[in-house]
Structure formats: C-alpha cells, structure tokens
Amino acid sequence: MRPALARAVRRLHPWTGEMAAFSLGWADVDGTPEPGASEGKGVRQALAVLGAEAVGADGRVAVAGAVAVELVHAFSLLHDDIMDGDAVRRQRATVWKAYGTGPAVLAGDALFALAVQSLAEAPGRHTGPAVRRLGDTLNDLVRGQAEDLCFEGRPWTGPGAVPPDAYRAMAEHKTGSLLGCAAALGALLGGAPDTTVAALDRAGRHLGVAFQAVDDLLGVWGDPAVTGKPVHSDLRRRKKTYPVLAALAADTPAARELAAFLDATGTPGGPGAAPGGPGAAPGGPGALPGTPAVTGSAALPAPGATLDDPATAAHAASLVERAGGRDATLREAVDQLGAARACLRGVPLAPGPSGELDALLEFLLHRVV
Amino acid sequence: MRPALARAVRRLHPWTGEMAAFSLGWADVDGTPEPGASEGKGVRQALAVLGAEAVGADGRVAVAGAVAVELVHAFSLLHDDIMDGDAVRRQRATVWKAYGTGPAVLAGDALFALAVQSLAEAPGRHTGPAVRRLGDTLNDLVRGQAEDLCFEGRPWTGPGAVPPDAYRAMAEHKTGSLLGCAAALGALLGGAPDTTVAALDRAGRHLGVAFQAVDDLLGVWGDPAVTGKPVHSDLRRRKKTYPVLAALAADTPAARELAAFLDATGTPGGPGAAPGGPGAAPGGPGALPGTPAVTGSAALPAPGATLDDPATAAHAASLVERAGGRDATLREAVDQLGAARACLRGVPLAPGPSGELDALLEFLLHRVV
Numbered sequence: 208m209r210p211a212l213a214r215a216v217r218r219l220h221p222w223t224g225e226m227a228a229f230s231l232g233w234a235d236v237d238g239t240p241e242p243g244a245s246e247g248k249g250v251r252q253a254l255a256v257l258g259a260e261a262v263g264a265d266g267r268v269a270v271a272g273a274v275a276v277e278l279v280h281a282f283s284l285l286h287d288d289i290m291d292g293d294a295v296r297r298q299r300a301t302v303w304k305a306y307g308t309g310p311a312v313l314a315g316d317a318l319f320a321l322a323v324q325s326l327a328e329a330p331g332r333h334t335g336p337a338v339r340r341l342g343d344t345l346n347d348l349v350r351g352q353a354e355d356l357c358f359e360g361r362p363w364t365g366p367g368a369v370p371p372d373a374y375r376a377m378a379e380h381k382t383g384s385l386l387g388c389a390a391a392l393g394a395l396l397g398g399a400p401d402t403t404v405a406a407l408d409r410a411g412r413h414l415g416v417a418f419q420a421v422d423d424l425l426g427v428w429g430d431p432a433v434t435g436k437p438v439h440s441d442l443r444r445r446k447k448t449y450p451v452l453a454a455l456a457a458d459t460p461a462a463r464e465l466a467a468f469l470d471a472t473g474t475p476g477g478p479g480a481a482p483g484g485p486g487a488a489p490g491g492p493g494a495l496p497g498t499p500a501v502t503g504s505a506a507l508p509a510p511g512a513t514l515d516d517p518a519t520a521a522h523a524a525s526l527v528e529r530a531g532g533r534d535a536t537l538r539e540a541v542d543q544l545g546a547a548r549a550c551l552r553g554v555p556l557a558p559g560p561s562g563e564l565d566a567l568l569e570f571l572l573h574r575v576v
Numbered sequence: 577m578r579p580a581l582a583r584a585v586r587r588l589h590p591w592t593g594e595m596a597a598f599s600l601g602w603a604d605v606d607g608t609p610e611p612g613a614s615e616g617k618g619v620r621q622a623l624a625v626l627g628a629e630a631v632g633a634d635g636r637v638a639v640a641g642a643v644a645v646e647l648v649h650a651f652s653l654l655h656d657d658i659m660d661g662d663a664v665r666r667q668r669a670t671v672w673k674a675y676g677t678g679p680a681v682l683a684g685d686a687l688f689a690l691a692v693q694s695l696a697e698a699p700g701r702h703t704g705p706a707v708r709r710l711g712d713t714l715n716d717l718v719r720g721q722a723e724d725l726c727f728e729g730r731p732w733t734g735p736g737a738v739p740p741d742a743y744r745a746m747a748e749h750k751t752g753s754l755l756g757c758a759a760a761l762g763a764l765l766g767g768a769p770d771t772t773v774a775a776l777d778r779a780g781r782h783l784g785v786a787f788q789a790v791d792d793l794l795g796v797w798g799d800p801a802v803t804g805k806p807v808h809s810d811l812r813r814r815k816k817t818y819p820v821l822a823a824l825a826a827d828t829p830a831a832r833e834l835a836a837f838l839d840a841t842g843t844p845g846g847p848g849a850a851p852g853g854p855g856a857a858p859g860g861p862g863a864l865p866g867t868p869a870v871t872g873s874a875a876l877p878a879p880g881a882t883l884d885d886p887a888t889a890a891h892a893a894s895l896v897e898r899a900g901g902r903d904a905t906l907r908e909a910v911d912q913l914g915a916a917r918a919c920l921r922g923v924p925l926a927p928g929p930s931g932e933l934d935a936l937l938e939f940l941l942h943r944v945v
Contacts, residue, residue, distance in 0.1 A: 350686075
C-alpha cells in the first residue's frame, strides 16, 4: 500500500505534494521526512485489502481502492480542520495552521482529485462500478460534514433539538460511508457478488457510527495528551455529540438538570444566549468565566457564562456522565459493532481475513474500553 | 442542460445546495431565486454539447459530461476565490464572503463530489473513459491553481522570474484543461475515435490559454463595472499575468524601465521589499501610498511604495502598455485561437456544429477587441 500511495502523491505539484506529505504524517512542515511519527492508523486501507482477501481474492487487487480511500480520508481531515477551526491534529499543527487556509484548501482539493484519478485509471473490468461507488461515497461524506456543522447551530432541547437517529445518519455519512466504501471497494475489485459488496459496505457504515461514538467519548473524557485535542473542545463548540444527545434523551432528573444547564449556557435564540451570540470567539464578550452557581437543587452556570468557559464545559461534562451519556455511548458503540459483525456473518467470507476484520473492529472499540 | 444541472444540485444537502445555487447565479444569498442575473456564460456546457454534435451524435448524449464540467467549473471558482481572497465575482459577493470560509470550502467540495458522481453514474459504455478523463482534468486544474499561486511569490526579473512558457503551461492547466475536457467529453460520449477526442481536447487547451490571456487583459485594462473586479487587482497581488510577462520579455528601453519599476516595488527578497514583506495586507506597514518619483530618465516608485498602492499599480499598468504587453497579449490570444482552430481542422467534424465551435471561439476573443 505505502509505495502505491507514495507513488500517487509524487504525481502532485511539488507544493501540494509537500502539504500532502505533511498531512499524511510522512514529513515535517519544512519537508523533512518524519517516518511514521504522525501517521494515521491506516484503518481504511486495511479494510480495503481485507475486503478483497475476505472474498478470496489477492489483497493486491484492492490497492487502487485502498489508495483512493486513504487519499479521500486525508482530504476530508484537511478540509474538516479548516471548517472546524481545529489547530492541532495528532499532536501537530493542522495543515491550515501550518501553511495557511488558502494553501490548505488547495492541498485538500489535490488529494481529492488524486483519489478520483487513481481509482479511475485502475485497470480491470471492475473500475467503473468502483468509481461509481467512490462518487456516491464522496457525496455522503460531504453531506455528513454539512449535517455535523448544521447541528452546531441547533438548540440542545425543544423541537429543534437533534434526535439520536439524526446523529446516527450524520455519523454514517461522515465516518461510515468511507469505511464502508473501503471494505466494499476491496470486495468489488476482488470480483465479489453485489450482495457481498453491499454487506461489507453496511458493515463499514455501522463501524463508522461506532467509531464516531467512541471519538465523541474521547472528545469529552479522553486525555488531551493522547487524543491530541483540547479538553472538552467538542462541548465548547456545541457539537451535538452522542454522549450529550443520549444523556438529554434520558427521562431522568439528571437529564433534566443537564438540559436546564445547557439551555442556560446560550443556544441560538435560547434564553441564556450570550451577548456575542453562540458563535462568539473565546475571549469575546460572551466568554465571561464563571463557576457554576447552585440555584435551587440544580447547578446553573453563572449569568453570561457560556460553554467557551472551561469551568462551565467541565461541569456540563460531569452532568452528561451523571445523566448516563457516557454509558449510553459505550452501549451504542458496542451495538453498532455487533450490527457490523452481523453484516459480515450474513455473507460467505474466507475465515482467515474475516477473523482479521473482526479483530480490526475490536481494535477500534478498545481505544476506550 | 439546465434541468439536468438543477436536478443534480437538488441532490445536495439543503445548505450546500443553497450555496451552490448562489454560486451558479440562480439565487440570491438568502435563497430567493434570481433568474439568470448572475449566471456564467455556460461556455463549458456549450463546448460539451457541440463536441458531441460535431462528431455526428445527438447533443443530448453529452449532458452528463456537460453537467460534470459545469459543476467542476463552479467548484474551482468557489475555492479559487477563497485562495485568492477575492470578495467580488460577477458583481456579487463571492461565496466565502457571503457565507464564510468554512461553508465555502464545504460548498466547493459538494460541487466537486457531485461532478464525479454525476458523470460516474451516467449510463453507456463510454462512462469509464469519460471519468478517467475527468480525473486527469481535475488534477491538471488543481496543478494550474498551484502554479498560479506559486508564481505570485516569484520575482519579476532575474533567474527566478516566470518565463512566458511556464505561464502558458499554467494557463493550460488552470483554464485549458477543463475547456478541453468539456469538448473532449462531448466527443467521447458521442462515440468519436480517440484521435478526434484528443484533437478537441487540444483545441480546448489552446482556447484556455487564449481565454486566460484575455482575462489578464481585462484584469489590467478592463472596466471594473464590466469585469466586476477591482481595477489592477491582479497587478496589486503580483500575479504573473501574461501582459506583464510579455512586456518584461521584450528587449526594449520601455521593458527595462518596467523591470526596474517593478523590482523597486518589492518582490521576495528584492531590493525594494517593503517591511511587511511582499504579502503584507493592504494598509499594512508596506502599503505606504506614494506617487511615482522621476529618477534620471525612468520613473521609480516612491521609497516604500508597493503595488498595493493604487497610484503605483496604475503607473505599472501604463508601463506594461508602453512596453508592448497589451499588444503582445492580444497577439498571444489570437495565435492560441488559431492553434485551436487548426486542431479542429485536423479531424473530420460535422460542418454545422464545427461552425458553431468556431463562433464560440470568436465570441470569447470579442470580449476585448
């Protein structure tokens, strides 16, 4: 895989190639090779190769598909970091932070284009359906990012709140579609029948929802030194993560306390909306620090305090845990992995690679438990 | 074409669909339909349909290709406006200016993905080669934008200067590849032999260099009310446009005066480099206004003045004209159009559509003469 991916990246313009190598963790910001230090886990390429092997083909038939999904993954991280304003990924500066926003947009476009080109020029009679599948996936991926960003502006409670099912659809689009595409492309390029290809796609989509749920857990309770993300950053951005949605969906006193607390920290048009609006920058007029004050039986944030304030975010996280959001998220991840496994059981797969697929699913869950 | 394009855009997430409709000139920033007021010229879709008709096919076979190239064009304008920091296009705010940078990145990605999906799912046996051609084009397009941006940081004169041939390669990638792809996709989907497809691609690439040269002319001497761009914006950004490069390439006193003038306005590491560096924002420390002062026989900019200063940019433009840059650019455009026509003459094409292709080429040149 790695030589094929490196060959593809070498086809880029030197400047976009340099940014691509940085984003893939192969090189430092000045172009110095940095072997492996900041590379991703390579889950998608593994899924593609195992997808081919699981249908009895040589894993090498999946390489063009594996290259394409890794490039799409790198593209989506790069552009998502711009949209989310994330300055750090895998303990390093993000591409827009290191090279500037405009260049980062360009580098993402270059990876995107290279993914399409790499797969479209692969030899063999399965290329057409493979590219069609990649095209559908690209649209799902962008749709998932649109959904996720739109969720940020929605209230925590009331008719405009995000139901857990809408979260699942978002996570399936944003994370599951590419994982499903990876496994499906491997099977497709390996000559598998449509039912097997579809089962692997569905398995990857369930895996994606599990993966996103686990990521959400790490985003709230993970060690910033391990996750590479600032503590509570998802909460502070009002991201509608699964732990919070699951906690709010519970009909318990703790859930109601959480709902009241979050509503008071300011949501679009909500009662506690800060002067600077919900999107006000940290340090802006809405970001007055304040420790939670006890009002009646429930702690409410100090007047004017928003989730941009670390103490408020930390208290919200403890309320999410008390309302069962952490446990519900783990259950969701386990259930989704079970559904993924059931998809794999429903079609004939070679035992060896199928076992490796199972191990890969476990590995992703064991990041937290 | 238009119903097919509208159908494709309706498949997007509502939010990205709204931004796409705005960028295509179909709707106002608040989503109000704005029929036709700010639409593009539709050159690419016309080329695709004429490409099919010119090889004796029904123009309708080209619709999937026409949709794809229009979507790619919209994507590239959208992302290029972010990278170039352009706030106005076709007398309206650009997408990043109207909706924010992050949303504009997403909208561009959505159009990009939709283009690939639309073409990949087209029925018929020519889809595979068509998608392969689109993939190659996407890479050329991104490479051209990378080249153009890198040119901005290069000096006007000396060993690091941009030779006219490097400009032609950039323009071919940035503008010609998609025009060539449009015509070639039409012919390809119309079942034309490879030689005809390749000839239409080459014709479009020559057309692209002509188109870019004309655009450069309009960028320096065009009426801002017509072009919708601020006067001298390309010069102020140190864009290596053809008029300037052609003027600098002339071995005349006027060319040498222009070279001395530009070098004194600050280039990377150049003698007149302003304190804020060549990329300093207008109004920054390097943007001291200053009218040109006469030094010996040649006017040089006031000390510290940069091309960000309107008077300095205006004087540079007049020097470019005196050094023959305007005439050389018109000649280049006419020559490239002649080369495009020669490509069309070299293969058997149906006389009617072939005549319409000729008329389309003329139309693009008549924007300026």
